[in-house]
Amino acid sequence: MVMTDVVIAGGGPAGLAAAIRSAERGLRTLLLERSASVPDKACGEGLMPAGAHELERLGARIPQGGSASLRGIRYLEEDGTVLEGQFGGRPGMGIRRTVLAEALRERATAAGADLRRGTVLATHPRFDAVEVGTDSGVLDARLLIAADGLHSPLRRAAGLDAGNGSGPMRFGIRRHFALAPWTDFVEVYWAPRIEAYVTPVGPRSINVALLHDRDGARDFDDLLAPFPALRERLAGASVDSDLRGAGPLLQRARARWAERLALVGDAAGYVDAITGQGLSLAFAASSVLMESLPDDLSLDLGPALRRYDERLRARWLQYALPAHALVALSRRPALRRAALRSVSAIPGAFGALVRLVAMA
Numbered sequence: 001m002v003m004t005d006v007v008i009a010g011g012g013p014a015g016l017a018a019a020i021r022s023a024e025r026g027l028r029t030l031l032l033e034r035s036a037s038v039p040d041k042a043c044g045e046g047l048m049p050a051g052a053h054e055l056e057r058l059g060a061r062i063p064q065g066g067s068a069s070l071r072g073i074r075y076l077e078e079d080g081t082v083l084e085g086q087f088g089g090r091p092g093m094g095i096r097r098t099v100l101a102e103a104l105r106e107r108a109t110a111a112g113a114d115l116r117r118g119t120v121l122a123t124h125p126r127f128d129a130v131e132v133g134t135d136s137g138v139l140d141a142r143l144l145i146a147a148d149g150l151h152s153p154l155r156r157a158a159g160l161d162a163g164n165g166s167g168p169m170r171f172g173i174r175r176h177f178a179l180a181p182w183t184d185f186v187e188v189y190w191a192p193r194i195e196a197y198v199t200p201v202g203p204r205s206i207n208v209a210l211l212h213d214r215d216g217a218r219d220f221d222d223l224l225a226p227f228p229a230l231r232e233r234l235a236g237a238s239v240d241s242d243l244r245g246a247g248p249l250l251q252r253a254r255a256r257w258a259e260r261l262a263l264v265g266d267a268a269g270y271v272d273a274i275t276g277q278g279l280s281l282a283f284a285a286s287s288v289l290m291e292s293l294p295d296d297l298s299l300d301l302g303p304a305l306r307r308y309d310e311r312l313r314a315r316w317l318q319y320a321l322p323a324h325a326l327v328a329l330s331r332r333p334a335l336r337r338a339a340l341r342s343v344s345a346i347p348g349a350f351g352a353l354v355r356l357v358a359m360a
């Protein structure tokens, strides 16, 4: 059996970024994605400036008209309060997941990664390699990268799941509308225990994502009811995608590695989409991982993977702390209104907070 250096389970943004960076290092890289078509999923599709920068460093080419430039974040509260913060410097990017995946796939293939359809089913680490069971047979690799998403079966099988906490669970759902964007800000409409995120993703396309704690709620129009101003904006616009949902969003990992296994992207743990940093973190994880690995992957990878975990934890905290804080405010509408009122009273404070999160 031919030994592959790196097998990646999952062809979402995290897996594709890992494939690009692994192949660029000259490692024999095989990525298996279980979906037949380019995977699409529930996502607000807003890349913060840090993520847009990582995407550029990955060398992915986004086709003309395939994205929208984002200038900042605008909060709109139910009492009419509006807070606006600009990213300053580098802009963010709104981009449909299918466009992003196509661009990353093209770049990964050009870098030399082998992308195939397939499902990783099981993994058995040995001394200097890992046996990867797939739906089309067993492969030998030096390292398995699990990029299998929020509910990562590989994280669970490796005993790295730490559950999803005790508070009310949060869920997400999204739909596209064929509509010219009315702004180059990501708009966040607040209502009690639900928010609507509007992201321009192209010259005639906007993404509307809703984050809420109503387990099982699948009726987009019902969920949109607390946002009359947004409903008015969307009235008459044609729906431009199939509905996609995800959740529960909070997924904790005990660690981001096990023997000959590294977790990247949502598989490495996730808090919430409330700050729109998941893609940025997914891109960052693959570069941190590749920087942590030794040249000779037949060595004991434990120290390198532990280093990866420690280095990623610093990035993770920059994401997790604001995300937990905002989720807590989302659950307490009166406190949220008071907190945002205090922020709006200090000139420049909201912009400073936006830049802090956007560059993390």
Ligand SMILES: Cc1cc2nc3c(=O)[nH]c(=O)nc-3n(C[C@H](O)[C@H](O)[C@H](O)COP(=O)(O)OP(=O)(O)OC[C@H]3O[C@@H](n4cnc5c(N)ncnc54)[C@H](O)[C@@H]3O)c2cc1C
Binding pocket: 009, 010, 011, 012, 013, 014, 015, 032, 033, 034, 035, 039, 041, 042, 043, 044, 045, 046, 047, 048, 051, 118, 119, 120, 121, 147, 148, 149, 150, 171, 172, 173, 174, 209, 210, 246, 247, 264, 265, 266, 267, 273, 276, 277, 278, 279, 280, 282
């Ligand atoms: C409602 C919502 C809104 C969001 N908004 C934003 C936003 O605006 N900005 C932002 O940056 N982030 C946002 N996020 C987060 C972002 O979507 C995720 O962080 C991102 O998708 C993580 O990518 P991933 O590659 O880790 O996982 P995924 O995108 O879920 O990809 C995992 C892939 O693995 C495949 N797979 C699974 N199991 C296997 C297997 N065993 N073998 C082979 N393949 C497998 C799946 O088919 C899938 O393609 C949002 C999330 C939600 C739910």
